[in-house]
Amino acid sequence: MAPYSDLPTPALVLSLEVLERNLATMATARPGAALRPHVKAHKCTGIARHQVRAGHRSFTCATPLEVVGMARAGVGDDLLLANESVDPRRLAAMAAAERETGVMVTVAVDSNTTVDMAAAAGLRHVLIDVNVGLPRCGCAPDDARSLAERAVAAGLIVRGVMGYEGHLMTVPEADKPGKVEACMSLLVDAFDSLVDVAGEECRIISAGGTGTYHVFGGDDPVMSRINEVQAGSYALMDSSYGAQPLPFEQALYVVGTVISTTAGERSSWAVIDVGLKSLGMDHGNPHIDGASVWFCSDEHTTFSMNDGSLPTIGDRVSVRPAHIDPTIAMHTDIHVVPRWGENVTEVWPVDLRHW
Ligand SMILES: Cc1ncc(COP(=O)(O)O)c(C=O)c1O
Structure with a gap:
């Protein structure tokens, strides 16, 4: 795997x-x-x-x-x-x-x-x-x-x-x-x-x-x-429900890869390959821990780190979708890890997609 x-x-x-x-x-x-x-x-x-x-x-x-x-x-x-x-x-x-x-x-x-x-x-x-x-x-x-x-x-x-x-x-x-x-x-x-x-x-x-x-x-x-x-x-869960006082944790992220970074004089930002076509956006922007999401476009999310650091091209970034249901419907597989940070041990198909 x-x-x-x-x-x-x-x-x-x-x-x-x-x-x-x-x-x-x-x-x-x-x-x-x-x-x-x-x-x-x-x-x-x-x-x-x-x-x-x-x-x-x-x-x-x-x-x-x-x-x-x-x-x-x-x-x-x-x-x-x-x-x-x-x-x-x-x-x-x-x-x-x-x-x-x-x-x-x-x-x-x-x-x-x-x-x-x-x-x-x-x-x-x-x-x-x-x-x-x-x-x-x-x-x-x-x-x-x-x-x-x-x-x-x-x-x-x-x-x-x-x-x-x-x-x-x-x-x-x-x-x-x-x-x-x-x-x-x-x-x-x-x-x-x-x-x-x-x-x-x-x-x-x-x-x-x-x-x-x-x-x-x-x-x-x-x-x-x-x-x-x-x-x-x-x-x-998703970031919309996550903002409420509910006893459930985020169990699924959309993982992206940093594909571009810009170190500007006044601001710096990074871009990952997760965008509107892999995220349900009807509840607003997704959430990235420790970062501010600027905007999403078809295949990109632009964000800046709150501590001013800049990720490295190739880094993995975990994105919490704002609405889980439409997000899942855009993907064919769920990669299962026993715990965060561990390797994928199983792949479960999103086998109930469509109508
Ligand atoms: C008929 C119906 N029941 C229950 C739910 C509850 O779902 P959730 O767990 O997302 O609040 C939904 C969500 O849209 C629904 O359409």
Whole structure:
């Protein structure tokens, strides 16, 4: 295996030690089925296998390919597409994966069309996706019951409801519990409105992410009803979540190589071969420890060291992406090191890319 210093860059490098620590921290807070890890954050069955070892068997997916890939790889036994699909071929591919592997597949539905298409494709299980405040997918809470009725009439099993409060992941900690609870009361009411229609297999109230996993539970009559959390970023982290008081560490960096340096009279800077095409930038600039990032362009990041030093051409630099999910989706492989600074011992393909 290539030592860390020989990797062709830009390259994703993962510390197994940090990954395991993040997984253990989350599994302690939300053991087993209390967490439905979201694979969209890493798109890698190699990482999902470690989440299974940490005690989770149910997973959240964002694309049909993630569902099919997880099922065919035999990772987990209960897969949720927490997203709407109206592509008959992809819906049929998920139904075939369920039939052929025995893994349970559930899809989110939020309209008559998505209910009808799930049934027509041969899928068997759905969650009613409820809009809890993020203007994205999800039906109006008042429509949840009629969608459940339509699903049951179409022969589908309604396993419960989901609602993603994505707009609250980074609100200040002091405001978070109250704001999340207001959203979750919509979800819990929606569940209560349809449970008699859906029958005894209707038990799931699914929500949350890395920024909110810790506010559920306790004695609160609403928050104690959320019985699974869909966090994904916690496994690898990024600089956006890293700025919050969360107990997870950066487990994955994009490693680059210094390709140019300029020692100016008034300022000095260095350039690495990591740019917009290897970093998700929708959450802003990436972070380099001990340095200030000036800007990123297609294949470059320009930065200066805070202590005024200048790296040497050929040096390796570890870049913390601002948003892990789109970063991972740009790469084909994750290079695994047992601990930071050690040589690569394994390469895990990012095998759940695309749709
Ligand atoms: C439906 C859904 N659930 C949960 C999450 C939580 O992910 P994260 O762990 O990144 O907060 C996301 C993220 O976008 C999502 O789209």
